[in-house]
Amino acid sequence: MDKAKIVKGKFILLLIPVIIFVIAVRPPMVFRAIPKPRGAQHMCPFQISEETITPLNNTKHLLVSAYMDQRVTGFDIRIIGIFRRDSIQPLHCLFCCSGYFSGSTPATISQHSDNFGFAFVTTDIMCQIPQHCNATHVTLLTQPDGENMSNQIWLQIRNKKTSEKEDKRLHFNFTVCISNLFGDYNNVLQFAQTLEIYRLLGVDRVVIYKTSCGPELDRLLQIYTQEGFVEMVPWPIDQHLNPSRGWLFSEHGGDVHYFGQLTTLNECIYRSMDRSHYVLLNDIDEIIMPYQHNDLMSLMNMLQQQHPDVGYFGCLFLIENHIFPKNPFDKSANSTMPQWRGVPGFNILEHIYREEPDRTLYHPHKMIVKPRAVEQTSVHDVLKMFGQKFKVPLDICRIIHSPISMPRQPLLDQLHLDTRLWDFKDRMLPNVMTVMRKAGLLKSEEQR
DSSP states (O other): OHHHHHHHHHHHHHHHHHHHHHHHHSOOGGGSOOOOOSSOOOOOOSEEOOSSSEEOTTSSOEEEEEEEOOSSTTOOEEEEEEEEGGGOOOOEEEEEETTEEOOOEEOEEEEOSOOTTOSEEEEEEEEOOOTTOOEEEEEEESSSSOSOGGGOEEEEEEOOOOSGGGGGGOOEEEEEEEEEEOTTOOOHHHHHHHHHHHHHHTOOEEEEEESOOOHHHHHHHHHHHHHTSEEEEEOOGGGTSOBOSSSOHHHHOSSBGGGGHHHHHHHHHHHTTTTEEEEEEOOTTEEEEESSOSSHHHHHHHHHHHOTTOOSSOEEEEEEEEEOOSSSOOGGGGTTOGGGTTSSSOOGGGOOEEEOOOTTSOOOEEEEEOGGGEEEEOSSSEEEESSEEEEOOTTTEEEEEOOSOOSSOOOGGGEEEOOGGGGGHHHHHHHHHHHHHHTTOSOOTTTO
16 A cells, blocks of 8 residues: 555656646647637728818828719729829729728829819829728728738728619709808808708708808808708818919919819719719809799709700700899899898899800800719819710800909999899798898897
8 A cells, every 4th residue: 555655656746747847838828829710800990081181191192082983994983082293103992891901902093184283183093892892991002012001091982882773762853062161251141042042943952061151151051051951061171281262373372273172073973973863063152043944853854855865874064154243233122121131241132133244255154963974073064974965055044143243343234134033032031031040140120
C-alpha cells in the first residue's frame, strides 16, 4: 500500500511540470481566435452624411447627393457634385452593399458645359455597381484602395428604381423647383401670392433651396413647410465657397454661379424623378401660366395629345419669359386689402402691364419637364436629355415674370395690358390671408 502511494506521488510530481508548461504556452481563453463567419463582415457605412453639401476627402470638391440612374448604358449611379475645374483627378466609387464593402469601380467624371467662367462647376460622377451588390450607400476614393475607410463619409443612394413601372407610384403631378433663396430676400406678399396661384394651378409640391432670407419670409416658409406644400432644402453654400450673386464671373466674381443655382436645379430634378410626373423650373418671381386652361394638368394633357410620339422618357416644354415691370402699375388692386399694409413685398395683382420681348436678341425661356427626360440642365435650357423638346406657343402658355427691379423702366405705350392673374384673384386672396394670418404677419384692426 505504501509502495502504491509512492508511485502515485511520483506520477503527480511528473504531471505538475507538464500542466505548468501547457498553461504557459497556451493563450488565455479570452484571446482565442473566434472562427470568422462565412461571407464578409458588416463594416459599412461608418459615417453617413446628413448634410446637403459634403466636402470630398483629399480634394477641393463638394458632393451633394447620389441617385440610382440606369438610363445611361454602363452606369448605375449618378452622384451630383460641385467640382473645382482645375483640380479634377481620377476617382473611384466604393459601395456599401447592405452593410458589406464592395470592390471599388472607376468613376467617370462629367462636368456640365455651362460654368459661366466660374472656378467651380456642377459635375456628375457616374459609377457602376459591382455584381451581386445591393448598394445602399456610396462614397468616392482618390485611390482604388488603401484609404482609411473610417474617415470616409457616405451618401445614401436615392431613387432605387428608374423603370417604366415606376410611373404608377409617382405621388405628385407637379413639382416646382425654386433656386436659390439667399441674402435678405423678404418679398413676403409676392411669395405668398405666387405659391397660392401655383396651388390653384394644381402644383403639389414646391422645393426651395434656402441659404438665407428675411425674418418675415422665414416665418411664412415655416407655415408652408408644416403644411407639406413646401419642401425646404438647406443650402449652406456660403459655408464652403464664396458664391456669386450674379450669373457671370467676369462681372460678378466669386467661386460659383449664383449661389450654386445650376447644381440645385439639377438636384431638384433627380430628387423629383421618382415622385413627380412633371417639374417646373423657374424663379420665385415667375409663374408659368396657362392662358387657355384653368390648370396645369389640362395644359399638359393637351400638349401630350399634340405630341403623342414622345416615347417613354417624355419631353421638355420651353415657356417664353414675359416681364411685367414693377412700374407702371394698377394702384386699385391694392385698395381691397388694407390688412396687407406693412407686409413686406409688393402685390403682383398690381402688375398688369406686359413688356413685349425683343426676339431679335437672345430671349430666355423656362421649362416644364418630365424629370426622366433630363440628364443635365442649365437655367434656360437642358444640356443633355433623352426625350424631345418643344416650344409652347405664346397664346397657350407664357411666364408672368414680376421682378423686384429692372435696369430700365419701359414707357406705358410700350406695354400690353394683361390681367390673366385677376382670373385667380377671388380664390387666391382668401388663401393668402389665411397663410399670412397663421404666420402672424397681418395687422389687427386696432393696428390699422
